[in-house]
Amino acid sequence: MSIITTDQVVLDLSATDRHEATRTLAQTLVTSGRVTDLEQFLTDVRKREEQMATGLPGGIGIPHARSAAVTEPSLVFGRTTGIDWGAEDGPATLIFLIAAPEGGGDDHLKILAALARKLMRREFRESLAQAADPAAVVDLVNKEVVGS
Amino acid sequence: MKFVGVTSCPTGIAHTYMAAEALEQAARDAGHEMEVETQGSAGSSPLKTETIASADAVIFAHDLEVKDKSRFAGKPTVDVGVKKAIADAPALIAQAVRLAEERAANPQAASAAGAGAGAAAGGGALVTKVDQGASVGTRIRQWLMTGVSYMIPFVAAGGILIALSFMLAQVAGGKKGAIGVTNYSLTDAAGLAKSYNLMTHFDPTSGMNWAGLLFVVGAASFGFLVPILSGFIAFGIADRPGIAPGIVGGSIAATMGTGFLGGIATGFIGGFIALFVSRWKVPKGVRGVMPVVVIPLISTLLTGAIMIIILGRPLKWLTDHLTDGLNNLGTNGAGLVLLGVVLGLMMGFDLGGPVNKVAYTFATTGLATVAASNGDAPQLRIMAAVMAAGMTPPLGMALATTVRKRLFTPAEQENGRAAWLLGASFISEGAIPFAAADPWRVIVSSMVGSGATGGLVILFNNTLRAPHGGIWVAPLIGNPFTYVLAVIIGTLITAAIVVGLKSMRSTTSVQATAAADQLVSA
Numbered sequence: 001m002s003i004i005t006t007d008q009v010v011l012d013l014s015a016t017d018r019h020e021a022t023r024t025l026a027q028t029l030v031t032s033g034r035v036t037d038l039e040q041f042l043t044d045v046r047k048r049e050e051q052m053a054t055g056l057p058g059g060i061g062i063p064h065a066r067s068a069a070v071t072e073p074s075l076v077f078g079r080t081t082g083i084d085w086g087a088e089d090g091p092a093t094l095i096f097l098i099a100a101p102e103g104g105g106d107d108h109l110k111i112l113a114a115l116a117r118k119l120m121r122r123e124f125r126e127s128l129a130q131a132a133d134p135a136a137v138v139d140l141v142n143k144e145v146v147g148s
Numbered sequence: 149m150k151f152v153g154v155t156s157c158p159t160g161i162a163h164t165y166m167a168a169e170a171l172e173q174a175a176r177d178a179g180h181e182m183e184v185e186t187q188g189s190a191g192s193s194p195l196k197t198e199t200i201a202s203a204d205a206v207i208f209a210h211d212l213e214v215k216d217k218s219r220f221a222g223k224p225t226v227d228v229g230v231k232k233a234i235a236d237a238p239a240l241i242a243q244a245v246r247l248a249e250e251r252a253a254n255p256q257a258a259s260a261a262g263a264g265a266g267a268a269a270g271g272g273a274l275v276t277k278v279d280q281g282a283s284v285g286t287r288i289r290q291w292l293m294t295g296v297s298y299m300i301p302f303v304a305a306g307g308i309l310i311a312l313s314f315m316l317a318q319v320a321g322g323k324k325g326a327i328g329v330t331n332y333s334l335t336d337a338a339g340l341a342k343s344y345n346l347m348t349h350f351d352p353t354s355g356m357n358w359a360g361l362l363f364v365v366g367a368a369s370f371g372f373l374v375p376i377l378s379g380f381i382a383f384g385i386a387d388r389p390g391i392a393p394g395i396v397g398g399s400i401a402a403t404m405g406t407g408f409l410g411g412i413a414t415g416f417i418g419g420f421i422a423l424f425v426s427r428w429k430v431p432k433g434v435r436g437v438m439p440v441v442v443i444p445l446i447s448t449l450l451t452g453a454i455m456i457i458i459l460g461r462p463l464k465w466l467t468d469h470l471t472d473g474l475n476n477l478g479t480n481g482a483g484l485v486l487l488g489v490v491l492g493l494m495m496g497f498d499l500g501g502p503v504n505k506v507a508y509t510f511a512t513t514g515l516a517t518v519a520a521s522n523g524d525a526p527q528l529r530i531m532a533a534v535m536a537a538g539m540t541p542p543l544g545m546a547l548a549t550t551v552r553k554r555l556f557t558p559a560e561q562e563n564g565r566a567a568w569l570l571g572a573s574f575i576s577e578g579a580i581p582f583a584a585a586d587p588w589r590v591i592v593s594s595m596v597g598s599g600a601t602g603g604l605v606i607l608f609n610n611t612l613r614a615p616h617g618g619i620w621v622a623p624l625i626g627n628p629f630t631y632v633l634a635v636i637i638g639t640l641i642t643a644a645i646v647v648g649l650k651s652m653r654s655t656t657s658v659q660a661t662a663a664a665d666q667l668v669s670a
Contacts, residue, residue: 113164
């Protein structure tokens, strides 16, 4: 199964802070059955976030965790007008929620690793920022990350 | 240029790879080559040994301890947290370029720096030697070493300048020159002729005046030892906020005559107070003035006050007794030889680890307490013994790999060639690759050799005024020929013992290790 589907793309994410945003994104994974226990998963993400905020320069937030509540490696993409994610250069507009199962298989973790690398590329970020609909985001991720 | 790097982060699924990508991109954009080993959860493919060997510098962007760090030993290293690489990879690449250039321009000084004082070489941001997440014992050692590594340049500058001033004074002023030179200063000192004030009476035609100038500058450098030690211990603990309380506390400790013990105490106190205050949760309005007003004010006041009111007197007592004890040992010949042997054993025990550093710190700080004295003060003989004892382990391994190749793996033989230079430069860490592969045989042999050398140097009455440098500071050593003899004897002992011990082991295990090495590098 693909790590991202059109149900896991929220182009008009609105939230007051990063925790609420994370909850909204994580909810899509509960709906599709990829996360079994929302609270457990959010606690794990929050624990990671408290170690060091996951906001990155260039308006990116990547809340993530390995959690027993995750059944398969998944990615949720959210686009916002700006939520403080702890980065020094300002709020995040592109949010990637990365969910990895506790003892995840290598192949899927490699995909997440490839995604992380792609995020450092400006063209990739710009394409995501301009994607017209969820299908475009899924195509982009599949083409750039999974295909490579 | 060619660079290698290692990235890691707590979860190992995102930052590790983003940092690697950022570094590789930044290197490419600046026209360099770079390969990064991602120590994350998607499995990491280790860098090839040849790739590491051909790299001009190393960048560690990590939140977890770098795995198999010894592979990179001796390379100029930029060591930062993972986020730094994501936020500003080009700056790290620029810093790596600068380090690589410094190394190319001055391989000798740089290799010494790589062993003990890597932190001091960083051109841009100050660097600590502290791994977040290491055990408490390791971190205490790393804090101490951060302080020591920033102190070393002051010891080196001061020690060598003072040694040169004594040499010049002996030429220019005859027998009494070396005593007279200590009278020079930059003020009108009570009870001395005004001509000793170099600020008002410098005479460029007088050799003694030049010797006095060297002495005054050297002594000024020595004046910073304790404050810098203290300041950078605190820096290791609390980062930038630690510097003010650490340096001010260290300066108070020095003024009170509590020596390096006081400096270490103020370093820890200042560091932890600064760390504590900087973690206060404060309203947004106050946050702006925390680093410029609140943290330095509170932490510096508290550190100074604790030192003056509570710790000053007991530490002074302890320091005085330590120095007295040492001087008593100095007048009693057998005791000093014993001390030389013990310090030698410590130098050989963990080759740059905590025990080795205690012996080394003891010697260098002793050097500072006798800055102004001349002749063969026990502290100068101890410094000589400690340096010689620190040279023999790598030299012994180098000799052993040369005479009995078959006892060592190809990788060890390679290390053996480098160990000649490392040993000659007093970089005990040169023996670490051997000790890591076969701890007890190597450590037993290095301890015996170092112990013997330490004792011999005291017996031979050698002295040393420089804190580091190995064979390159030979002109500053008292009786250099017997000194070299002591080093050679220790080297022979270490090589003989390690060859003997390794020969007793069945040769199949060497072949097995060699085969394994080949598998790994293939």
